[in-house]
Amino acid sequence: MTFRVSEQSMSARVLTGLQRNQTRLEQLREQMASGKQISKPSDWPTGAAQALRLRGDLSAKDRYMRSATDGVSRLETAEGALNTASSMLNRARDLVLQGMSSPALENPIAREAIAGELAGLRDGLLSVANTTFLGRPVFGGTTAGSTAFDTTGSYVGDSGEVLRRIADNVQVRVDVPASAFGTGANQLFGVLDSIVANLRGNPSAVGSDLDRLDLGIESVNSALTAVGTRYSQLTAASDAAGAQSVRLGSELSELEDIDLVKSIIDLQSQSVGYEAALGATAKVTTPSLLDFLR
């Protein structure tokens, strides 16, 4: 347009250039200081939106992991209790068989001793069935009470299920229903009570009790299997959530964080550029005709 250069136009142009240099330098310094390339949404709108979604996903995964870990501990408690119950019941079965056969069958004192031990086992089983996790009975559903079974062996819990969400659409049951200890006539405490009474008074009826005891043992064992299955489901989900969490974390870091090496190089070259611009400005603006007039 025009080739004339005036003092003001030159200083305006030099200033604009230096200012632009300095702004860019300041941006890089800010990125280096914060370690983030997205410190506000306008730095990179799509990246910021993605970062928000990733952060949301991350916090959800963390929740699922916490729930799964909590569920695993709960199931471990239940599993331990069921294992103890199972071995107690095996011992009870041995005792019942002993009491049903000679010589104990003909000896009321021996039967009384066996009945006494069985009564002890029954009480032991009751306390196992009242095992608690964080103050809540693991076999009592969602009951607010501290026990699942009262001293007579009848169920005082409720029918609620304790669920843990381990993924967006997956919930896993982490309690064991009271039916693990048999239901109705086959409920183990009733069966054991009946065995104790029959051993003392009516040994011939013990045979049918034994059948019911076997059914009870079966239900404890099947509950154990079910717990095992859910346990592995929970640990698998927890592992998966952990792995996803790590992946999401690294994705987020890739989005939000600066590439340190690149940033340092950028900063270096930008400062060199700025210094060069300053140097050139100092050289260019000093001389004028005044320097050469006598």
Add this chain to the structure above:
Amino acid sequence: MSTFSGLNTALSALKAQRRGLELTGQNIANANTEGYSRQRLETTAVGGTAVPALWATPNPYDGGVNVLGTVRMRDVYLETRAHTEHARQALLNSRTDALLDIESTFDEPSDSGLQARLGQLWGGFTDVADSPGDSAARNQLLVRAQIVATSLNTMATGFATRFEAQRHGLTDTITDINTAATKLADLNDKVVKAQAAGLEANELIDQRDVLVLRLTELAGATTSRNPNGSVDLQLGGAALVTGSTARALTLTGSATLAGQAGDPVTVRFADDGTAVPGAGGKTGAAVEALNVTLPGYAAAMDNVAAMLANSINAVQQGGYTTTGTAGVPFFSGTTAATIKVAITNPDDIAASSDPTLALDGGNADKLAELGRAAGGVTDTYAAVVARIGIETNTATQLSETQNVITAQVDFARLSVAGVNIDEELTSMLAYQRSYQAASRVMTAVDELLDTLINRMVR
């Protein structure tokens, strides 16, 4: 040819060179004055016949130099472009500033923004779902819900205070416009009178140009030049300054963000109360921020707050507390400014999905899952953040581009109008030498006359 015409010729040269030297001094003195246009001496040689006509006899011996006047070196096309570009730059820069300011209310993406707070709230619901009987989990949930509500309240307050600050700023801008318009009218008057009296008005015109540029930046005014030398100013076609009269502007409309919807902020002419049809520049950006941008984001955050309150309340009311009673609303208020946690007793959190199951966590799980719902609160909020991000980013880029364009126009404008010291020094040398030469001529003529008068008559 008169005896002394040589002296007169030399005298006119001395006068002209001195005038030129003074002008050079003036140019150098104002090398850094904003809006100053360099001036150049216009001279013409005396001699010959001014109007050739029959019987006119040219006098070949009369001579000298005649100073026609001084000329401002200025390109009207570039000036007009500068007005347009400066108005646009002021608009875009102010818009960017307003958006950056709004953006700073969204502390995202970070570990302390609303999104992180919401994440903690959903986590709190999960904890209650996992241990409904644990009062610590319930208390923690209430605290987290209060933090979310407070974050929303803080954002609403942020919008309200930004509105007020922006409006105060606009009031100041209007005052500036009124002052500048009055001064412009005054200068118009002086320029017209000076020119009518045949006086030099270059410095006044320079001052006036500075004011015009300032008014285009402040209000996006357009200019038109009159034959008598005055400049008229229009805002969207309505006259702001006509010759030596200026109209005052005034600001009407709500002073608070809450009242804005019913009473939008409007810039009006003070005399007849009509709205200014199209204010640009800084004023335009401020009006846009007050009537569109701020209310828009405030409404968006109100929507987020309403969605949060309504969705959580709906699920909460479908559940049951530890005592088996139906849940009462969790949040009260449905705007970002008014939302707060309505329940104070942690046992009132309706975690159970069944009135008979005291410590069921089914409903708390449903509440926690609201955080994952597609199109739910989290998504809606993320969309608002994305919107401010994109708008701010676009505005920043536009204003960066505009800054480059404006700088180029300014450069071209200053190239024509600005003072170049080297050039001035050169013309200074030229005037100096010419002055010396003219005085030599005068001495020579003097000696000539001396010879003629003193030596011939003995």
